[in-house]
Amino acid sequence: MSKVQTVANVLSLSELDTELKKTYISDARVIASVGISAKVIDVSKGEIIWLGQSETNDFTTVSATRRILDQFFSSIQAK
Numbered sequence: 001m002s003k004v005q006t007v008a009n010v011l012s013l014s015e016l017d018t019e020l021k022k023t024y025i026s027d028a029r030v031i032a033s034v035g036i037s038a039k040v041i042d043v044s045k046g047e048i049i050w051l052g053q054s055e056t057n058d059f060t061t062v063s064a065t066r067r068i069l070d071q072f073f074s075s076i077q078a079k
Contacts, residue, residue, distance in 0.1 A: 033057050034064035038072060050076055 011019065035055035042049050052072045058064035 031057055031059065032061040032064045034061060034068060036065070036068050036072075040076065052076075 033055065034057075035053075037053045038051075039048055040050040041047065052075060054068045054071055056064050056067050058067060
């Protein structure tokens, strides 16, 4: 006598596609790593007035760059 196996949670192809899309959308994350080095130089004197270096991770390149530049501008204004 053969045994009949039962399998729980069998999905149709369309149900499987829907579930995979849910997982992909909720679990996918885009991470950007951005590093910037910058100098402000007084060209008449040949002196470095300000030097900045920073790196960060964020969900997009634009937001990571913006975060670093905001830090740079705050640092320059404090001088």
